[in-house]
Amino acid sequence: MPKRLAVVDSGRCVDCLLCALACSRRFGEGGLARSAIAVRSVGGVEHGFVVIVCRACPDPPCAASCPVGAITKAPVGVRVQPDRCIGCRTCVLSCPFGAVHWDEENGKPVICVHCGLCASFCPHGVIALEEVGGG
């Protein structure tokens, strides 16, 4: 069964950002420029956090919205073909979760590929890989 990255319980998030930093390490670099997962507070750190990452929509609007076909549906989530992408940001606007992140350095979208590396570094069980078919 294919697996997707799921936000299991954002209420346990402590804002350590280890997930976002792990995502950048996929590319052999540090920082956050090409991270496909982000954490933001809900109106201040005392009120908790949201984890913003692709939920692998069955019918993804980002793919539907791309005018040049640079985003295609994959078995889980989508794949971006950077060479086709013209950097118009339509995909960013199409995602109601804000889960199409933007690589400012290259002017291309960054969308989670559901590899699960981030989940393996989450110390508090906020995110996990789960079989597709869940919520």
Added chain:
Amino acid sequence: MDKPLTRVLRVDLTRKRAWVEERPDLFEKGLGGTGVAIELLHELCPKGADPLGPENPIVLAVGPLNPLFPLASKAVALFKSPHTGNLGESHCGGRVALALRLAGFGALVIQGRSEVPVYLTVHRGRVQFRDARALWGLSSSLTAGRVLREIEPGSGARTILRIGRAGENLVTYATVIAETYRHFGRLGLGAVFGSKNLKALVISGTGTIPIPDPPRYQKLYRELWERATRSDLMRKYHDLGTAQNIRPLNQIGALPVRNLSATRYEGEPAFTGERLAEGFLGRRLACSACPVACIHLAILREPHPKEPYFFKTTFVSYDHEPLYALGSMLGMERAEDVLKLLDAVEVYGMDAITTGVVLAWATEAFARGLITERETGGLKPAWGDAPVYLEMIRRIAQRAGEFYGVLGQGVRAAAARYGGEEFALHFGGNEMPGYHTGPGALLTYLSGSRHSHLDSAGYALDQECLQRGEKLAPEELARRLLGEEARRQVLSSLVVCFFARGIYDLPTCCAALGTLGIERSPEALTALGAQILRRKYAFKRREGFDLGAVALPARALQTPTPMGPVDEAFLRRALAAMAELLEGEHGLA
């Protein structure tokens, strides 16, 4: 050394100009953090500078490991302290280090003074000066944070540093608050912000840090992550937080109580880590890049004074030191009362430790008749009386009248004006931290370059000696503490949280640097730590500090520690040994 790290962002508030300087020289020599910041301070802070004058620079620095490794989560601030009149150094977690580093800078220097209140923003690596007149004079620092959160971009990868009223009013121990609940807490950086008409500093950054050897880096990252998450450290600081120290210190009689007239509560304090976790803990938070999440927020639920079934809910962060200072030092009996005091210093932006020690001095001075209701404006400070203390905190933040103006400069100034030096618990002008464990702790407070318990952790060495039944000669104690302080300069240059000192031994530091293309041997790092410490002492001496002349509060010697009363002659011998080691060429390792 990666290129972003070697860039120093310079800001001149007087001329409203910002520019970038490439300083690979500083970073190759001192790595980052304290190692770089102390050199910038030597360069930019003129001898005898007025700490509240435009000539006092604020230096913020991060290091090569931020935020690339677990617990490399701290940023360092150096400045001349308006509180002690000497070296000001403060470390802060939150998102400060991540934001500054990913904004593409290794350091940020702010000089000058704006004629009108401003706040600074750094977005996409560019500085903007923004009008802060509408934010000046707000009753709560929390409101300033809330407004900036909403009007500024960069959510999720930014730091929002701001001051409260205490900083605006130049209380010499005002803090700079980061993201709420984290602080550049000690030695008055908030007053330096205030003196520059600088209300806040917002930095966002999502840049890239190049890694020369990704496979080696990823492998070491995983190893350190596993060591961090499986260590005792994780359990200790994640479960109860630093507040877990209150109970054992009370048990061994090392918790300063009622202005250090005692060292334990008869029963158990109501505000131990265990009792707070059971009754109040509402949320835990982490600094960026740290899996531990030691930040503990209590939920304070207060009923409306008149209306039934109507509650106000406040989140209050607690840690050992604030609990000691605003709890045991003031003889508090109820956890709710301590939380209210903690909330008040957060709202006004005041160092919790110094505030508590100041109130403790005032309580004892009032009881002894050194000050009367004439000075206090009709208030009667008494142990455990939270409403009176809350009102006093408000008046200190406001600098309301002569007495509260003096209290706003700490206990050294208060005792100089009103007497009571023998129970004015400060060391080198900085108020006492929350450990009365023995000679090691007192020596750390006296000799540490920040007069902070974290400088060389004598409190930890005392407790080890106590457990082993060992007594160190003063020269040996001096050697060990200075060696520890020197080693910590390496951590604060990388910049790794001191809680992770057990994970980041020198070979591990070398391995981490190696994955980033920075080759250093453990011996080289040892030498660097000693050199940085000597450079800090050189600054302190330049500004008039003398290890041989540092004053000892009589109370700290009279009140016995678990190792018995500490002898002044013993401490003087140790201080003399330290002075010799610092002057010499060798021996700080």
